[in-house]
Amino acid sequence: MKASNFEVLVVGAGPAGSLAAANLAAAGHDVALVDENEGPRSRIICSGIIGLEAFAHFDLPRESIVDSILRVSFFSPSGLEVPYCPEQPLAHVVDRTQFDDQLVSRAVAAGTCLLRGHKARKTLVTDRGVELTADVNGGQQLLRGKAIVVATGYRQWLHKQLSLGSPPGFVQGTRAELPIKLPEGAELYFGRGFAPGFFAWAVPRGHGTAGIGLLGSQGGKTLIKELLKTDAIRSRLNGDGFASSGEHGYTIMSRGIVQGPVDPSVADRVIAVGEAAGQVKTTTAGGIYYGLIGAELAAEVLSDALRSGKLSADSLSSYQHAWRSRLDDEIQGGLQLQQLAKSLSDRDIDELFRVLQKDLAPRLRQLVSFDWHRRTVRALLHARRIHSVVEGAFLSR
Numbered sequence: 001m002k003a004s005n006f007e008v009l010v011v012g013a014g015p016a017g018s019l020a021a022a023n024l025a026a027a028g029h030d031v032a033l034v035d036e037n038e039g040p041r042s043r044i045i046c047s048g049i050i051g052l053e054a055f056a057h058f059d060l061p062r063e064s065i066v067d068s069i070l071r072v073s074f075f076s077p078s079g080l081e082v083p084y085c086p087e088q089p090l091a092h093v094v095d096r097t098q099f100d101d102q103l104v105s106r107a108v109a110a111g112t113c114l115l116r117g118h119k120a121r122k123t124l125v126t127d128r129g130v131e132l133t134a135d136v137n138g139g140q141q142l143l144r145g146k147a148i149v150v151a152t153g154y155r156q157w158l159h160k161q162l163s164l165g166s167p168p169g170f171v172q173g174t175r176a177e178l179p180i181k182l183p184e185g186a187e188l189y190f191g192r193g194f195a196p197g198f199f200a201w202a203v204p205r206g207h208g209t210a211g212i213g214l215l216g217s218q219g220g221k222t223l224i225k226e227l228l229k230t231d232a233i234r235s236r237l238n239g240d241g242f243a244s245s246g247e248h249g250y251t252i253m254s255r256g257i258v259q260g261p262v263d264p265s266v267a268d269r270v271i272a273v274g275e276a277a278g279q280v281k282t283t284t285a286g287g288i289y290y291g292l293i294g295a296e297l298a299a300e301v302l303s304d305a306l307r308s309g310k311l312s313a314d315s316l317s318s319y320q321h322a323w324r325s326r327l328d329d330e331i332q333g334g335l336q337l338q339q340l341a342k343s344l345s346d347r348d349i350d351e352l353f354r355v356l357q358k359d360l361a362p363r364l365r366q367l368v369s370f371d372w373h374r375r376t377v378r379a380l381l382h383a384r385r386i387h388s389v390v391e392g393a394f395l396s397r
Ligand SMILES: Cc1cc2nc3c(=O)[nH]c(=O)nc-3n(C[C@H](O)[C@H](O)[C@H](O)COP(=O)(O)OP(=O)(O)OC[C@H]3O[C@@H](n4cnc5c(N)ncnc54)[C@H](O)[C@@H]3O)c2cc1C
Pocket: 011, 012, 013, 014, 015, 016, 017, 034, 035, 036, 037, 041, 045, 046, 047, 048, 049, 050, 118, 119, 120, 121, 151, 152, 153, 155, 172, 173, 174, 175, 213, 254, 255, 256, 257, 273, 274, 275, 276, 280, 285, 286, 287, 288, 289, 291
């Protein structure tokens, strides 16, 4: 079997893997970025919504932006609306294929060796380094490195082989793209009829299309079909586009999204980043920004570790400490919120919307942050009337 040697193997060329590879290469390391796809990955199951803070912090590629979210309307089960109009766009919507490809190009420009069409199959960690066997063109290739960065999303077999932990849970994300104009911006729908315990969304994607999606514990495809039948969506379907793509012309795609930290996210010579580490918001299941934060921290710690030759799990644990200190409060807060949301009936949610409409709507601008939700949730729960609705829901369980 052919063998190639590098200093670091980064497996997975999603946003987290590409940023980790780019930063390690820019720090002077010899990096291979390995991905199973032959070319830019298409059909990525993601709405591609990324907040402005992430764009600013990471100078993210703007060429991939297809739309921006200028306003969000929240809808209760009975149709009560709470509008939120920020002073500047809340987030951009990107084409994930282009976005990922541009981050890959940045990694290559920084000096990374890109190995597309390499599907990782087997790994081995020894005292001297890491070996990765990949399927390539019907054959196999052996890649060697001093360390490996796992950026594949959660892969049970790979995590087990590399002594990484598993996440405490998953949520199912489901989406479809349809010809719907949303001139008023994004819409979020709450209630058991839409997405029990979670929420559904409609997000503009430019050119008169929208991404429709929802989170749930299961049955996402059935729930999406029901959502498409509701007046809210059906009445705004652009007839021509829908007819030409055919009633069943749209594709509904679904996958599990990690919820909660993967512990441990380091092992001897191994670091997990992005969804592979559980760096995902547990309020909205958005994983791009938190994954980039994790990747940036991982590259810093791994670069130092490579220079000092100290690559044990103990030495790399400062990465786990750093990313958990930054993100854990948010992740744990979101998991608690999920429990709370599951206990609310549609009537409770309607009541919360009434309180929001009456007492809190003018304060939303100060309360809402696209990426950091714990403060918002805490402030809302401290509002006396919200607190009493939530407490009532808990007591009646
Ligand atoms: C319906 C839905 C909507 C979402 N919407 C949003 C959103 O609007 N905003 C947001 O921030 N997040 C969203 N997310 C979550 C987001 O898509 C992920 O959290 C994010 O893509 C994780 O990035 P990553 O770099 O960790 O991994 P990924 O983007 O999953 O990249 C992993 C890469 O590893 C490669 N790979 C996997 N296995 C192997 C192997 N064995 N060998 C070689 N390569 C391999 C894959 O092909 C892929 O290229 C959504 C998720 C879903 C399901």
